[in-house]
Amino acid sequence: MKLLVITSPHFFEGEARLINALFERGLACLHLRKPEAEMDTVAHLIGQIDTKFHSRLTIHHHHALSGSYAIGGIHFTEQGRRASSAIELQNYVSKGYRISTSVHQKESLSTISPAFNYSFFGPVFDSISKPGYSAAVDVELPGTSPVPVYALGGVTAENIIQLTQWGFSGAAVLGYIWQNPHEVVQRFLELSAKVRLMPTTS
Numbered sequence: 001m002k003l004l005v006i007t008s009p010h011f012f013e014g015e016a017r018l019i020n021a022l023f024e025r026g027l028a029c030l031h032l033r034k035p036e037a038e039m040d041t042v043a044h045l046i047g048q049i050d051t052k053f054h055s056r057l058t059i060h061h062h063h064a065l066s067g068s069y070a071i072g073g074i075h076f077t078e079q080g081r082r083a084s085s086a087i088e089l090q091n092y093v094s095k096g097y098r099i100s101t102s103v104h105q106k107e108s109l110s111t112i113s114p115a116f117n118y119s120f121f122g123p124v125f126d127s128i129s130k131p132g133y134s135a136a137v138d139v140e141l142p143g144t145s146p147v148p149v150y151a152l153g154g155v156t157a158e159n160i161i162q163l164t165q166w167g168f169s170g171a172a173v174l175g176y177i178w179q180n181p182h183e184v185v186q187r188f189l190e191l192s193a194k195v196r197l198m199p200t201t202s
Contacts (some may be wrong), residue, residue, distance in 0.1 A: 001164055001171065004170060004171070006152075006174040008178040011045065019053075022183050027073075031058045031075060051069075058074065068169075076116075077101070079109075081101045098117040104121070109147070125159055141167035149169060151163045151166075156176045158192075
């Protein structure tokens with residue numbers, strides 16, 4: 001079971017310091033998702049993150065920033081994935097980027113290109129960061145996805161253990177981590193401890 005963290009969609013004071021602290025404590029990959037932000041503002045945040053961790057970043061928007069920093073990953077939204085050609089995806093792969101995407105309907109999982117390293121699927125639980133965004137009725141995976149699938153939405157230290165039973169290879173956590181800035185590192189360590197006790201998945 002892999003554990004990823006997605007940033008809050010909003011900027012806040014001390015955010016870069018907390019991101020660096022998560023990396024220092026073993027976070028393998030952080031998805032930098034600021035959907036409403038201008039490129040310069042996102043670049044400023046990246047500039048505050050220790051350069052030794054840039055390869056562990058995956059950016060969701062302003063993909064051009066990957067050429068200015070040693071960014072390790074590119075994420076494609078559902079719309080972005082549909083608009084991207086196989087040649088474009090392969091171009092990122094050939095340059096050494098890991099690429100990921102998102103789906104919100106189980107039926108879409110089987111259509112994902114195997115060029116992707118993994119895909120998010122959710123919400124698997126009621127969302128913490130988006131009140132009213134309820135879990136999918138049936139979240140157990142059918143086993144037909146050509147790439148590993150990571151659970152998204154409402155994942156906490158209390159429910160993460162259910163994910164392997166449903167066929168997920170990893171989890172992406174947002175609301176539970178950033179809900180209280182004073183508990184960010186503590187909550188990440190709690191999740192990490194739970195993940196270490198779970199079966200190894202692809």
